Amino acid sequence: MRRVPALILAATLGAGSVLAQQAPQFHGFATEGFLYSGSNNYLGMDTSSGSGAWIEAAVSGNEQISDQVRVGAQVHFTRLGKFGDSIASVDWALVDWKLNQRLGLRAGKVKIRWGLYNDTQDADPGYLWSLLPESMYAVDVRATNLSQYGAELYGGQRLGDKLGEFAYSLYYGYYFYAPNDGYMEGFREQGLSFTKRPGGITPGFDLRWKTPVKGLMLGGSLMLYNASGNLVNGAFRQPLTYWPAYYAQYDIGKLSLVGQYMRLVQYTDLAIAGEARSIALSDSRAWFSMASYRLTDKLQIGAYHTRYLVTSSGQESDPANHFYDSVVSGRYDVNSYFYLKLEGHYIDGNGLGFYGFDNPNGLKPHTNLLVAKVGFSF
Amino acid sequence: MRTRALLLTIAGAMLGLSPVRAQVIVVHSAAKIAEISRSDLRDIFIGASTSFRDGSRAIPVTLKDGPVHEEFLKNYLGRSNTAFLALWRALLFAGHGTMPQAFDTEAMLIDRVASAPGTIGYIGVSTKCEKVKALVVK
Numbered sequence: 001m002r003r004v005p006a007l008i009l010a011a012t013l014g015a016g017s018v019l020a021q022q023a024p025q026f027h028g029f030a031t032e033g034f035l036y037s038g039s040n041n042y043l044g045m046d047t048s049s050g051s052g053a054w055i056e057a058a059v060s061g062n063e064q065i066s067d068q069v070r071v072g073a074q075v076h077f078t079r080l081g082k083f084g085d086s087i088a089s090v091d092w093a094l095v096d097w098k099l100n101q102r103l104g105l106r107a108g109k110v111k112i113r114w115g116l117y118n119d120t121q122d123a124d125p126g127y128l129w130s131l132l133p134e135s136m137y138a139v140d141v142r143a144t145n146l147s148q149y150g151a152e153l154y155g156g157q158r159l160g161d162k163l164g165e166f167a168y169s170l171y172y173g174y175y176f177y178a179p180n181d182g183y184m185e186g187f188r189e190q191g192l193s194f195t196k197r198p199g200g201i202t203p204g205f206d207l208r209w210k211t212p213v214k215g216l217m218l219g220g221s222l223m224l225y226n227a228s229g230n231l232v233n234g235a236f237r238q239p240l241t242y243w244p245a246y247y248a249q250y251d252i253g254k255l256s257l258v259g260q261y262m263r264l265v266q267y268t269d270l271a272i273a274g275e276a277r278s279i280a281l282s283d284s285r286a287w288f289s290m291a292s293y294r295l296t297d298k299l300q301i302g303a304y305h306t307r308y309l310v311t312s313s314g315q316e317s318d319p320a321n322h323f324y325d326s327v328v329s330g331r332y333d334v335n336s337y338f339y340l341k342l343e344g345h346y347i348d349g350n351g352l353g354f355y356g357f358d359n360p361n362g363l364k365p366h367t368n369l370l371v372a373k374v375g376f377s378f
Numbered sequence: 379m380r381t382r383a384l385l386l387t388i389a390g391a392m393l394g395l396s397p398v399r400a401q402v403i404v405v406h407s408a409a410k411i412a413e414i415s416r417s418d419l420r421d422i423f424i425g426a427s428t429s430f431r432d433g434s435r436a437i438p439v440t441l442k443d444g445p446v447h448e449e450f451l452k453n454y455l456g457r458s459n460t461a462f463l464a465l466w467r468a469l470l471f472a473g474h475g476t477m478p479q480a481f482d483t484e485a486m487l488i489d490r491v492a493s494a495p496g497t498i499g500y501i502g503v504s505t506k507c508e509k510v511k512a513l514v515v516k
Contacts, residue, residue: 018435025470025476067437092472098428101427106473119473123471126464300461333460335460
């Protein structure tokens with residue numbers, strides 16, 4: 001009789017299935033980044049003196065229980081100057097049930113698909129770039145929006161040779177502002193001190209259309225979120241916010257062209273004891289365009305330009321209300337495990353990535369930045 | 379006309395477009411499909427698709443390295459081995475899947491495809507493949 005439950009379990013999980021015969025997979029990576037800037041300190045590091053305080057590492061494990069069910073988890077460590085973890089944290093941990101090409105379900109701590117790169121932005125080995133566009137994938141605040149505690153439905157459908165195919169992601173979950181990233185530093189610099197870190201719901205979707213034009217993909221995402229938290233002397237609230245992004249990618253051979261646009265309209269409601277209630281509006285828009293080209297099997301080069309504007313300020317020409325970044329980049333893969341990256345930035349404005357704590361004498365309007373990185377992955 | 383052909387060849391080489399070479403795409407002998415399009419093959423091997431046109435599950439398997447592996451990647455995926463690994467690592471580190479099973483030799487790959495319905499792999503054109511079914515690539 002004891003065999004019956006075992007047989008039922010085996011039948012349910014498909015113990016004899018093809019994928020389940022594979023051994024569990026363990027992979028990881030580690031990177032070290034060095035940043036040098038000509039003037040302002042950037043991303044919470046002492047970059048004007050040259051800083052190597054950017055370290056990242058991750059280890060993931062995956063077990064395919066059956067052809068349809070996978071369990072996996074990844075721990076990730078980021079240290080970015082003042083920001084990041086003192087110990088590794090769980091990046092994602094999930095059960096992935098893929099019924100077929102059209103329908104799958106991931107549940108647990110799941111990465112959020114938003115725009116082209118949100119869910120993969122902390123996987124450095126996958127990119128040419130050392131720094132993704134700060135306007136949308138800011139490395140100093142990414143920990144907050146990377147993943148959520150909840151579930152994601154995903155899949156795709158072929159529409160025929162003349163219509164291409166689409167892929168979708170639909171999710172709902174909960175998130176918390178990361179305890180030690182740029183968002184919290186920004187709040188601190190506004191004089192806000194939390195007794196309960198803000199968090200809320202984060203539903204959303206991503207839809208990508210692989211068009212009949214070979215290599216052309218178009219897509220759009222919408223992430224919604226709200227937040228509430230307790231301050232030492234009051235309450236913090238952000239009502240439901242809509243965060244759309246629209247993007248296109250065109251790959252032809254060794255050349256890849258990418259563009260993305262987003263707009264974020266956000267209200268922050270502060271109720272502080274002894275002060276009048278304040279509701280602040282921030283309306284920001286950003287876009288980037290990228291081009292990359294693989295020169296050889298080991299060498300890839302590229303450039304991008306991004307712009308971020310706080311349009312609600314009414315003074316977009318003020319360096320505090322914009323951030324323009326022109327970037328050239330190169331990556332050399334020494335072998336299948338080691339790679340090197342070198343990247344130059346010319347930044348106009350300081351609306352993103354610059355903080356008062358490490359720029360006590362104020363900010364200059366322009367910043368030249370050099371980033372060098374070495375990485376290892378397996 | 380010669381100049382035009384030469385320019386097209388140079389442009390194609392710069393964009394990484396290369397003519398089809400000699401690899402044989404193989405699947406389990408019980409597979410119902412007899413042919414596969416280049417775009418479907420590419421999608422399966424870059425993780426964008428997990429099924430064949432008939433709806434059945436497609437599970438890519440690869441060689442670890444070597445000329446057959448590199449030629450396959452170049453001809454059908456337009457990627458180097460390092461770019462191929464970078465792509466899969468991005469998916470893997472985002473929690474979206476696992477790397478394709480990779481084998482040291484073509485014989486090991488054939489054994490795997492022969493014993494596992496749904497798997498799809500590739501071998502050199504001179505390699506015997508009686509145990510598996512060869513697909514026509516359209």
